[in-house]
Amino acid sequence: MTIASVTQLVCFIALSLTLVLGSLGVVLLPNIVYSAFLLAGVFLSVAGLYLLLNASFVAAAQVLVYVGAVNVLILFAIMLVNKKEAMAEIPGLLLRRVLSGAVCLGLFLLILRVDLTTPWAVPGPIPLGDDSTVLIGIHLFSDYLLPFELASVLLLMAMIGAIVLARRDVFSSDVITGEAADQGLIEKERTPLLLESTAGETNLLEKV
Amino acid sequence: MPATSIDIPLQAYLVLAAILFCTGVWGLINSRNAVRVLMSIELMLNAVNINLMAFSSYIDGQQIRGQVFAIFVITVAAAEAAVGLAILLSLYRNRETVDMERFNLLRW
Numbered sequence: 001m002t003i004a005s006v007t008q009l010v011c012f013i014a015l016s017l018t019l020v021l022g023s024l025g026v027v028l029l030p031n032i033v034y035s036a037f038l039l040a041g042v043f044l045s046v047a048g049l050y051l052l053l054n055a056s057f058v059a060a061a062q063v064l065v066y067v068g069a070v071n072v073l074i075l076f077a078i079m080l081v082n083k084k085e086a087m088a089e090i091p092g093l094l095l096r097r098v099l100s101g102a103v104c105l106g107l108f109l110l111i112l113r114v115d116l117t118t119p120w121a122v123p124g125p126i127p128l129g130d131d132s133t134v135l136i137g138i139h140l141f142s143d144y145l146l147p148f149e150l151a152s153v154l155l156l157m158a159m160i161g162a163i164v165l166a167r168r169d170v171f172s173s174d175v176i177t178g179e180a181a182d183q184g185l186i187e188k189e190r191t192p193l194l195l196e197s198t199a200g201e202t203n204l205l206e207k208v
Numbered sequence: 209m210p211a212t213s214i215d216i217p218l219q220a221y222l223v224l225a226a227i228l229f230c231t232g233v234w235g236l237i238n239s240r241n242a243v244r245v246l247m248s249i250e251l252m253l254n255a256v257n258i259n260l261m262a263f264s265s266y267i268d269g270q271q272i273r274g275q276v277f278a279i280f281v282i283t284v285a286a287a288e289a290a291v292g293l294a295i296l297l298s299l300y301r302n303r304e305t306v307d308m309e310r311f312n313l314l315r316w
Binding site: 005008009012016019020023024026027032035036039042043046049050052053054055057058061062065066069070073074076077078080081083085087088090096097100101104105107108111112115116120121122123124125126127128132135136139140144147151154155157158159161162163165166168 | 215216217218219220221222223224226227228229230231232233234235237238239240241242243244246247248250251254257258261262264265266267268269270271272273275276278279280282283284285286287288289290291293294295296297298300301304305306307309310
């Protein structure tokens with residue numbers, strides 16, 4: 001064994017441990033802020049695995065998009081909705097957890113069996129290594145051009161959709177008559193639409 | 209360039225991705241907090257990406273179509289996270305909770 005392969009093996013084991021423990025922490029920890037930070041650790045170790053697989057461009061994209069954007073977005077969402085609330089007890093919660101754990105374990109065993117018994121066609125052709133970034137660029141602008149353009153349209157749609165969904169419905173003018181609407185009236189009159197009838201809670205917006 | 213296929217078997221990556229995916233499924237089913245559900249979905253998408261990258265490196269080393277596909281998956285995951293969190297905010301504004309058990313308006 002050369003020193004390169006030993007280093008590779010050690011890196012792989014360390015990254016795998018971080019990945020498995022981190023993902024377990026994401027789903028099991030009671031404090032969701034810790035879960036979000038552990039999720040960043042999981043994303044980073046996945047990026048490390050990509051580096052081990054000779055894919056530096058995808059590793060960089062993983063760090064930029066997942067750690068830089070998605071995780072920050074999740075943290076923002078946690079900060080916005082993190083009201084301390086006592087979740088109502090659900091009967092049979094433990095049974096549900098055990099049952100779904102058994103189902104997931106069965107799924108894992110199934111995938112494990114497929115992974116280990118299928119005769120994969122390895123070793124395939126020699127991996128490209130550092131040229132992969134160039135080849136990804138060539139792919140994106142030749143045979144994957146249409147998906148590439150569709151992805152840009154999808155991102156635009158997601159951006160507009162997120163803005164439309166997350167903004168408050170305040171019209172600056174009446175839709176029918178075209179007169180200027182009374183902003184204060186709209187804000188005060190607005191009540192949450194789907195609150196259950198038992199909820200006598202005061203409207204958050206009224207306090208503002 | 210060193211061929212990674214000699215040192216670490218392909219199956220190691222596949223098993224790792226399977227563990228990550230099953231953890232994500234369990235979290236998706238059992239989370240009470242809606243933000244944690246979105247985090248579990250991200251875990252599952254990452255597991256799929258690990259599979260794609262491993263196959264791309266070990267079996268399709270000259271064409272690396274798996275890497276291109278992984279980039280598209282990352283794009284869609286980013287869009288999904290943005291729209292999902294916007295839906296979550298809007299839901300929180302209307303129901304004033306993030307408890308998944310109370311989002312049952314359309315359940316039989």
